[in-house]
Every structure is written in structure tokens, then in C-alpha cells.
Amino acid sequence: MYLELQHLSKNFEGKTVVKDLSLSLAEGELLCILGSSGCGKTTTLNMIGGFLRPSSGKILLDGQDITAMPPERRPVTTVFQSYGLFPHMTVLQNVMYGLKFQKMKRTQAREKAMHYLELVNLSEYANAGIYEISGGQQQRVALARALVVEPRLCLLDEPFCNLDAALRVKMREGLKEIQRKLNMTMVFVTHDQEEALNLADKIAIMEQGVLTQYDSPMNIYRRPANDFVREFLNLDELVWSDEGALLKVIKK
Amino acid sequence: MNKPNKPFEKKTNGLKRERASSDALFFGKRSFSGPFSGRELAGYAVDRLLLAVILGSVCLFVLYPLLCIAFRSFNGKDGTFTLANYGETWAQYGTSLWNSIFVGVLSAFFCTIFSVSAALVVSTRRGWMKLLCMGILLVTMVSPPFVASLAYIQLYGRRGWITHGLLGLSWNPYNKWGVILMQSVSFVPMNALFLNGILAKIDGDSIKAARDLGASPASILRDIVLPQMKPGILVCLLLSFIRSLADYGTPVIIGGRFSTIASDIYYQLTGYANLEKASVLNMFLLLPSIGAFFLYRRLLRQSDALVQSSRGKQEQLQLRLGKCGLLGGLIGLASGLFFVMMILQYACIFSTGFIKVSKTGNRFTLQYLRQLLKTDLNTMGRSVLYALIVSLVGTLFAMIFSYYMERRKVPLRQGFDCLVTLPYMLPGTCFGIGYILAFNHPPLKLTGTALIVLANMLFKQLPTCTKICSATLKQVPLAQERAVHDLGGGQMAVLRDVILPGLRPAFLSCFSYNFSSSMTTAGAILFLIDPARKLAVFKLFDAVYTGDYAVASLIATLIILIVLAVEALVYWITGKAAKPRVS
Numbered sequence: 001m002y003l004e005l006q007h008l009s010k011n012f013e014g015k016t017v018v019k020d021l022s023l024s025l026a027e028g029e030l031l032c033i034l035g036s037s038g039c040g041k042t043t044t045l046n047m048i049g050g051f052l053r054p055s056s057g058k059i060l061l062d063g064q065d066i067t068a069m070p071p072e073r074r075p076v077t078t079v080f081q082s083y084g085l086f087p088h089m090t091v092l093q094n095v096m097y098g099l100k101f102q103k104m105k106r107t108q109a110r111e112k113a114m115h116y117l118e119l120v121n122l123s124e125y126a127n128a129g130i131y132e133i134s135g136g137q138q139q140r141v142a143l144a145r146a147l148v149v150e151p152r153l154c155l156l157d158e159p160f161c162n163l164d165a166a167l168r169v170k171m172r173e174g175l176k177e178i179q180r181k182l183n184m185t186m187v188f189v190t191h192d193q194e195e196a197l198n199l200a201d202k203i204a205i206m207e208q209g210v211l212t213q214y215d216s217p218m219n220i221y222r223r224p225a226n227d228f229v230r231e232f233l234n235l236d237e238l239v240w241s242d243e244g245a246l247l248k249v250i251k252k
Numbered sequence: 253m254n255k256p257n258k259p260f261e262k263k264t265n266g267l268k269r270e271r272a273s274s275d276a277l278f279f280g281k282r283s284f285s286g287p288f289s290g291r292e293l294a295g296y297a298v299d300r301l302l303l304a305v306i307l308g309s310v311c312l313f314v315l316y317p318l319l320c321i322a323f324r325s326f327n328g329k330d331g332t333f334t335l336a337n338y339g340e341t342w343a344q345y346g347t348s349l350w351n352s353i354f355v356g357v358l359s360a361f362f363c364t365i366f367s368v369s370a371a372l373v374v375s376t377r378r379g380w381m382k383l384l385c386m387g388i389l390l391v392t393m394v395s396p397p398f399v400a401s402l403a404y405i406q407l408y409g410r411r412g413w414i415t416h417g418l419l420g421l422s423w424n425p426y427n428k429w430g431v432i433l434m435q436s437v438s439f440v441p442m443n444a445l446f447l448n449g450i451l452a453k454i455d456g457d458s459i460k461a462a463r464d465l466g467a468s469p470a471s472i473l474r475d476i477v478l479p480q481m482k483p484g485i486l487v488c489l490l491l492s493f494i495r496s497l498a499d500y501g502t503p504v505i506i507g508g509r510f511s512t513i514a515s516d517i518y519y520q521l522t523g524y525a526n527l528e529k530a531s532v533l534n535m536f537l538l539l540p541s542i543g544a545f546f547l548y549r550r551l552l553r554q555s556d557a558l559v560q561s562s563r564g565k566q567e568q569l570q571l572r573l574g575k576c577g578l579l580g581g582l583i584g585l586a587s588g589l590f591f592v593m594m595i596l597q598y599a600c601i602f603s604t605g606f607i608k609v610s611k612t613g614n615r616f617t618l619q620y621l622r623q624l625l626k627t628d629l630n631t632m633g634r635s636v637l638y639a640l641i642v643s644l645v646g647t648l649f650a651m652i653f654s655y656y657m658e659r660r661k662v663p664l665r666q667g668f669d670c671l672v673t674l675p676y677m678l679p680g681t682c683f684g685i686g687y688i689l690a691f692n693h694p695p696l697k698l699t700g701t702a703l704i705v706l707a708n709m710l711f712k713q714l715p716t717c718t719k720i721c722s723a724t725l726k727q728v729p730l731a732q733e734r735a736v737h738d739l740g741g742g743q744m745a746v747l748r749d750v751i752l753p754g755l756r757p758a759f760l761s762c763f764s765y766n767f768s769s770s771m772t773t774a775g776a777i778l779f780l781i782d783p784a785r786k787l788a789v790f791k792l793f794d795a796v797y798t799g800d801y802a803v804a805s806l807i808a809t810l811i812i813l814i815v816l817a818v819e820a821l822v823y824w825i826t827g828k829a830a831k832p833r834v835s
Contacts, residue, residue, distance in 0.1 A: 051460060071463045078464050084457030087558050088479040097475070098465030131557065142461075149465055 002027040002185055003048075003153060008057035010043055017043045019209045021057070025202060028183040030176075032190060032200035036232070040209040041189045042157060048187060049155050050074045061152060072101075077146035078155040082162070083138050085130045091141050092117065092126040098149040116144040119178060136167045143175070147182065156188045160195065172198055193233055197221075205229055295742035303660075306653050307668060312696075313711045314671050317686025318678075321538060324689055325531035341532040345516055349536060352497055352512040355432055360493035362436035367443035367488050368481070369587035374444065375451040375569045385587075388594050392441040394815040396772040396789055398796050399808045400438040401505040403597040404430060406604055406801060413600065426508025434506065435496050437593055443488040450484040451477075451569055453559040459570055470577040477571065483555035487548060491677075494544050497537055498679030501774060505796055513537055517681045521688075521779050530685055537679045545677040549670075605806035620802040624810075628791060628803075632810060635788040638706060639770035646710040647762040650717035655751045657718070658725045659733065676715035680775020683712060687780055700782045708776050713769045717762040721755055728754035757826075764822040768815045 001024035010018040018040040025031050033041040046052040048059060050071035059067045066074055077098070086094055092113055099109035117123045120140040125133055133141070139159055146154055156175075160168045176199055179186055190196055196203050197217050204214045205225075213225035222244060224230040239248040328334035342349075374385045408415045408425055415421045454477065462472045478485075500514035507515060513536050520530040573580045608617040656662050657669055675683060687708055691698035698704040732750045741749065774789045781790050788807055795804035 049464065051463075071460070072466050072468060074464075076464075078461070080457040080461060082455065082457045084455055084459075084461035086458050086462070086476060086480075087455070088482070097462070097467075101466030101471070145461070145465070 001025060002029075002062055003031075003187075004058075004060040005044075005048070006058040006060065008044065008047060008054045008059070010040075010047060010052060011055045017209050018047070018054075021206075021209075021211045023202075023204055023211065023214050025185065025187070027062075027185050029201040030179055030186045030188060030199055031202045031204060032188045032196035033204045033206060034190060034193060034196045034232075035206035036191055038208075039206040041191075041206050044206070045078070045155050045157055045187060045189050048153070049076055049078045075152040076155060077149060077151040077153075078157060079139075079142045079146045079159045081157045081159065083142040083159075085138060085142060085145075087130050090127050090129060091122060091133065094130065094141055095145045095148050098145060102149065113144075113148055116148040119147075119181075120144045120174070136163055136171060139163065139171060140174075143178070147178070147184065152185070154184055154186045156186060158190055159188075161190075161192075168195070175199065205232065207232075292742055295744045299743040302652065303656055303662065306649070306656065307662070309649075310653075310668060310672055310711075313707050314675060317683065317690040318538070318674075320689035321531050321534050321682060321686050324527060325535045327528055327531075337528045337532045341529050344529075345513065345533060348511050348513050348516050351428070351510065352514065352536075355428060355435065355503075355512060356493045356496040358432045359435040359439070359496040360489045362432065363439045363443065363492040363496075364485060364488045365586055366436060366440045366590045367447060367492075368485060369583040369585075370440060370444040370590055371447035371451060372477075372571075372573060372583055373587040375448055376571050376573055378568065385591060388591055388598075389441045389444055391598060391812065391816075392438075392594060393445065394768045394772060394812055394819065396792055396808050396811045397438075397774045398501050398505060398793055398804075399601055400434045400597065401502050402604075402796050402801060402804050402808065403600045404434050404506055406600050407596060414596075424508070426506055426510075428507065428510045430506045431502050431510065431512075434502050435492075435499060437590065437597075438502075439492045439495050440590060443492065447481060447484050447488065450481055450555060450559055454480050454569065455559075456568075456570060468577075469572050469575040470579060472571060473573075473576045473579060477569070480558055483551045483558060487551045487555065490544050490548055490551070494541055494677055494679070497540065498681065498775075500681060501793065514679065514681055517685070518778075521681075521685065527685070527689065531689070534679075534682045534685055538682050541677045541679060541682070542674070545674060548677060549673070601805050601808055603805075605802050605809060607802075620806055624803055624806050628788075628807070631786050631791050632788050632807075632814075634785065635771060635811075636814065638702070638709070638787065639767045642706055642709045642713070642770045643763045643766035645706075646713055646717060646766045647759055649710065650714055650721045650762055651752065651755045651758065652747075653714075654718045654721035654725055654755075655747065658722055659730075659751070672718055673715040675712050678712075680712075680773070680777075681779070682776075683708060684776030684779035687776065699780070702782075702785060704780050705777055705787075708780055709770045709773070712773065712775065713766050716765055716769075720762050720765070721758045724755055724758035725751070760822050760826050764819050767818050771811055771815050 003025040005021055005023050008018055008021040009016065021040075021044060023031075033044060035041045043052060047054045050066070050069060054067065057067075058065060061075070066076075086097065089097070092110070095113040095116060096109050099112060104112070114123060114126065117126055120143055122133075122137060122140055122144065125137060130138065130141070139162075142159070143156075159175075160171050163171060172195060178184070188196075188199060200217055202214065203217050203220055205212045205220070205228075207228050213220055213229050215223075220229065221233065221235065221238070222240065224233065224235050230236060237250050238246060239250065241247045325337055326333050326335070328336065370385070370389070374382060374389070377385065405412070405425065407413050408430075410416065410422065410425060412425070415423060415425070458476060459472055462476050467475065497512075498514055500512075500518040503510060503512045503515040504518055511519075513533055517530055517533045517537075520526055520533065573584055576583070605620055606616055606618070607614045608619065653672065657665060662668065687704055688699060690696070691704055698707075728750065732754075733746050736746045736750055772789065774793060777787065778790060778793060781787060788811055792804055792807045792811070795801070795807060
């Protein structure tokens, strides 16, 4: 498989935050790690991104062991929850920044960055300052900045949680479209089950550091692994037919 | 540990305020009959009177003295307008002006390098190194002036412990390089703590993002961290330059024959007392200071716009300076040099007071301490008393002032805000001579009284206090104020039940700032003080100037200890107040 997490564990001062987590993901798929806060999903993401060293276990990307690789050399980029944009640079400079370390010529880098700004519909804001644009636009700058370096894997840490509900739906659609267009493998962390259901090819549900269920959204909805998943996704509201079709939603 | 307590505190506060409002509902007689009740009228009158007193005293104690300097500098012998004073002074003190600029530029440059390095080291280090560096910065912050010069003479002077004792050199330390070195070092703590505040606000995710995109630590420092510090670094350059221009103590003590405008003003005021010439010299300082002041406000706004709107959580700056290449190495070197010099300086000051130097060798003695306690204890007592008065009155003044500025429509609001902040950048000599010129004749003859000294301290420290208060006041919801009005309370009720309780956290920080500043600033006070009512800082300057180093060290040590004790007390009270009072 393209991305493989093998028996990942992480302890902080004797407390186990992630416990023996294994999963694998095919190229071009979007994985959602879903769970309530404190379940270890962001820790898992930080280990894949290289900001945390796992206490034990391995991370393989395209067959290569990247467990010990520092983030600056890892072909993985992250869209941070607070975006982490550089406030002293313009939109275009933000997007271009990563290309500097690929030894790309300035004119070429500018062209490529503009191309990615077009991809996220922001080319007219190229020369704007970071604080002159809205939160949704900032989010798209962060996405373009992470994608322009053509990472082998892109991580997103609750990227829409600072946006209002209507914008969130719009951004969600945009993200899915871009992900398909670039055939980008993505890992997306969220606590919003609707988001996960809409975006994911695979959903990983975590509870207290343990991977409770890992499957396609449909399979999870039809066959929740345990009561926690059933309750977390409000599956008691759904009534299925014997053939597997959804019969009714009972609002409780 | 602090955080979980906060919501609790808010809650109790909220409850208390709610009760206060309901008290007003039940007991505050709300008259529906007449347009104004007598009580309402009285409240209105007190409110207007308070505003008038506040704004009036700002004009009287900030604007008027400065205008006096300007008028006096154009004053001819027969009271007519003339430019002759300027011509004469220029001819006589032209070199001093160039000296001031030379020293100012170099001091600002070196000081900024030290400050940036120290701030970066303090914010990226963890554990005992960080604690040690922070501790050193805090001790230097509460140190009286002149201690750097004192230590300089003791360590690197003609009979210096290092230059003579260790290296066997015999050289003349009294020159401009000594002045530049000591100024560069002694302005660092304030700058470093200011820059540290900026560094703490840099979005941790932006550092992570840069790493993620392939940036090495050196690139992160160069591309992300330093550019975000840029307005702050410019502020440091500017502040250090102005402080260097205004500093008369260092050139007077260790400048030797080398003189600057500030030291010339000192000699003019203490020796020849030519007020016209002193006024002109002060204009040379005043004009660049006022220019710098407006630049400073602009830079601060830029800096705030850059880092304050960062959305990320504030965490420790994740950067390994050791891996930042040549630049990181230089930063480490500069900060190492600075901290070693500081350790030497304070070791020297704390020990000088207890060592008796003789031909047969140095030995420990309590002789100087006994001498000091016998003769100078009331001076120290007076210093503490003055500091306490200024702390209380100044803090209250700042609270009320910031309330009117933040929440009320005050005529010429911008102008007053600017005027109150101006003394922050004013050289002490300007502020001092302004007071002498303004208050040495009836109807306001204040020279020689304690009042002039207290007022000077208060208004010099007001800018920082109003800033603290305004920032705190912005956190008090406007709705509380409206609620009081809604329930029938007047303007005074708002002040009493909403504004002052809301400003409680600001009170303690203003108080401790006021106290330590009053205990340690020399600036203008040296010119205003009555010889019969000396303060500790004045005695300290005397002792350094006359070469009484042991006594000087003891005074300095005592001042540092007193200020630290008061700060610790305030810190303790703050900690206690922050605890939820739930039984």
C-alpha cells in the first residue's frame, strides 16, 4: 500500500496517547481520522508529518521508511488548523516559499505558484497581504502552499474548523475536487462526522488513542464495530433494509 | 495551572457585578418625576470635574513645561524673541552634538544586536538556562542607573579587578568607547523583554509550516522569525538611540573629557545655571525625541498588526539556535558575551560593598554597611515613601485617564492620548528643566518641594501605566457599563462598580511598575531634588561620582533588594487574587 502505519504508539510522560495503531491507504485516496477531542488524532497526524517521533512503530510511504525523517526532508506537507501563514509575506510569497528549497528559479517558481493560486481560485489576491483576505481565503492559501511543492502526501488538521457552516460546505467541495484533480493522497483530521462522510474514501475512528474501526464510510455506517461508533455517529437513528438500503431516519 | 482558574475568577466577578447592579436596582432611587434628581446632577458635576482635573493636569505637567523650554530657548536678554542663543550654543557645543549622534548610533547598533540575541536565546531555551537568563534580565530591569558605570570602573578601570588585577594592564578607561559599551549593555534588558513579548506572539504553526516545506533552522530564522521581529527591532534601535542621547550619567561618570549634549546639560544645570543655553541644548534633544516618538508609535502599530493577529496558539518558539549556522553562532556569541558581562557586573556590585581593599589584600567587612545604615537610612525611607505615593496616585490617575480615553467622548482625544505618551520618549533632562522653568515662580512655585519630584515621576511613568490600563479595559465588556445605566446608575456608578473592579488586574502591574521605576529612575529627578530631601538614587550618583564605590554598591544592592521584595509581594498578591474564592 502507499501509506502504511505499522503499530504506531506514542507516550507522553508515561501516558499513552496513541496505542498500537496500524492502517494502510492506497495512492490517491483520502483518509479521514475521526474522533472527539483528545482521542489522539492530531498526535497521529503529527507523527505522520514528522513533528513528533513515535515511541514505537513505523511509518512507510511508498515503501520507504520515513519514521525518523525530519519534517523538512519528508515529502509530506501539512495544512495547519490555524493555517500557520507567514504574516510578513504576500499571498504569492507564501505559496512560493516552499519552492525555494527545491532550488527552483524565481520566475519558474512564481509561475507555478500562480498556477496553484488559480487552482484554489485566488489568483486575483496574489499580491494581497495575509490579513487583507478572509478566513476562508487564508485557508485556501494554506492549501495552495502545501500542494505547490507536490508532496507525496498532504495532511490536513481540522482545516475548516475556523470557518462558518455554509463556507465549510463550500470549501469541502472545493477540496474534494482538487484532491481528485491532482490525485493527491490526503489524511484529514476532523471531529465532524458529516465532513468525514462527505470527503473520505476511508474513515478511521479513534477513541482514547485506539483505532476502533477503519473502513469505507458505507461499511462503517452499515456495520459499526461497537457501541462507541454507533453512538458517536448516531447510527441508532438509521433503519436499514435487509438488502442494505437505508429505509428511514428516525430523529430522536 | 493558572488557566483553569481564570473562568472561575470571571464567574465570581460576574456574580459580584450582577449583585452590584441589582443593588442599584433596589436601592438606587430612580426618579421618574423630574428630568434630573439632585443626586444625578451631583454625579454629573463630579464626572465633569474629574475629567477637567485629569486633562488639566496633563496639560500643566506635560505640555506646559515643554512649551517653557521652547520659549526660553528663543528668549533674548531683554525678553525679546531671538535666535542668538542657538548660534552661541551651536558654536560652543557643536562637537558635543556630533559626539551625541556618534555615541547614539553606535550604542543603538550594538545594543540592538545584544537585545535581539538575548531575546532569541531566552525564548528558545528551556529549563535552567532560560530561568537564569530571565532572572538576570529581571534583576537588571530593577537596577538603579549608574550601576553599569560603577561596575565598569571597578572591573575594567585603572585599578580594575580584571584589567589591572587579572591582566596587569594600566590604562585609562575614561573615554567614549567605555560610554558606548556601557550604554549598549545597560539598555538591553528593556529591549530584550520587549522583543521577547513579540517572539512569544509569533504563530508556532508558521514555524512548523516552514519546516514542513523544507526550511532549515537557519532559513526559518532568516525568513520567518527575523522578518516578523523587524518592526520590533527598529523600535529597539530607536529607543536605544533616544536613551543614549538622553543619558547623562554614563558620560559624566566614565566619559572623562568626552562630552555629549546630555552631559553638557548636566554641567550647565548643576554648575553654570545658564537656563537659556540649557534650554537650547534641550531643544537639540527634544526635537529628535518628538520625531522619534511618532515613528515609534507607527512602528508599534506595524508590529502589532504583524504578530498580534496571528491565530495560532502561543507556544514556546521551536527553533534550535545551535543549528542556525553562522547567524545562530553569532547570536549565541553575542548573548553569551552579554550574560557573562551581566553576571560579572552584578557579582562585582554585590561584593564591592563588603570588601575592604588594602595593601595586604582584600578582606570581608561590614564597616560600610554599618556606616550606610547609620547615616542614610532615612534617605532610603524617603525613597520608598515617594515611590509608594507615586505608585498609588499614579496608578489611580492612569486608571481614570484610560477610562475617559477608552470609553468616553473626550474632546481632542487623540491629542491627549499622544500628549500623555510623549514623556515616554522624553529625555530626563528635558523633562527636568521643563519643570524648573515652569514651576519656579508664583503662582505655581513648586521648586524645592516634594510635589515637583512626585509629579515628575508620575507623569514620566504615566505612559506605560495608561497603556496597561487601556489594554485591560478593552477586556471589560461594554454591556456591563450599559447594564449599570439601564438599571439607573449614573456615570459615577459605572466608574465605581464596573471600571475600577474591571481594572483590578491592571492595578497590580501598574503598581509594581510604578514602584520599581520610582525607586530606580534618575532622569529628571537629579535636577529637581531639594538637597535637604535627598533620595537614594541621588545619593548613589553622588557616591559613584566622588569615588565612594563601596557605599554606592551598597545603596544599589539595597535598592535592588527592596524593589525585588515589593515585586515579589505584588506577585504573591496577584497569585492569591487569581485563586477562586469558593468556599
